[in-house]
Amino acid sequence: MKRYASLLLLLTLLCSACKTDYANLPTYTPNKQLQAVIETPAGNNHKMVFDRTSQEFISEKEAGKDRIIRFLPYPGNYGFIPSTEVGGKGAPLEVLVLSERAETGTVIEIIPIGVLQLEIAGELHPQIIAIPARPSEQLISAHDFRSFSKQYPAIKKILEDWFLHHNAAAKTRMGGWRDDKFADQMIQRWMKL
Known part of the structure; x- marks a missing residue:
């Protein structure tokens, strides 16, 4: 029985050391497809974040309590886009993937279709807007900023309004939209080398 307990303890310790470091996954897959790590699923009001220290997804805290939108x-x-870091602050590029709900911890191949620039407390906060790379997972048929703007102006307006109002304390201002080429340049710029 002692041998079984020792083996179980050893397996538990080994498994706890096997956590995925989502922050340092490759930015691109071997077939050159951009990846995103999902923290907060679509339709959720509880903001989830990847904690680099514990390598676990946890609820973001606000005044000591779980942050609820x-x-x-x-x-x-x-x-977020893995293996990116914006401005040396340790924060990765943020991304919103327009698709059906994907659970926390899902790694999905994406196509960036634009960047929504927000200004919070005088700093720019780019939000990459993307769709899944797999056609079977796509809900909209836009594959670049031009087609997105032409075919889905209402989605753009909804995203603007949501980002401007989801956190009243942040005093967010609209900084404008940038295209998919700008998104690609931004990703290249902030990739960790």
Whole structure:
């Protein structure tokens, strides 16, 4: 029985050391497809984040309590582009993937279709807007900023309104939209080498 308990303890320790470091996954797959890590699923009001220290997804805290979006739920799957770091602050590029709900911890191949620039407290906060790379997972048929703007102006307006109002304390201002080429340049710029 002692041998079984020792083996179980050893397996438990080994498994706890096997956590995926989502922050340092490759930015691109071997077939050159951009990846996103989903933190907060579409339709969720509880903001989830990947904690680099524990390598676990946890609820973001606000005043010591779980942060709950007291507005409409997330209009897409929210997360980050792995192995990117914006401005040396340790924060990765944020991404909103327009697709059906993907659970926290899902790694999905994406196509960026634009960047929504937000200004919060005088700093720019780019939000990459993307669709899944797999056609079977796509809900909209736009594959670049031009087609997105032409075919889905209402989605653009909804995203603007959501980002401007989902966090009243942040005093967010609209900084404008940038195209898919700008998104690609931004990803290249902030990739960790």
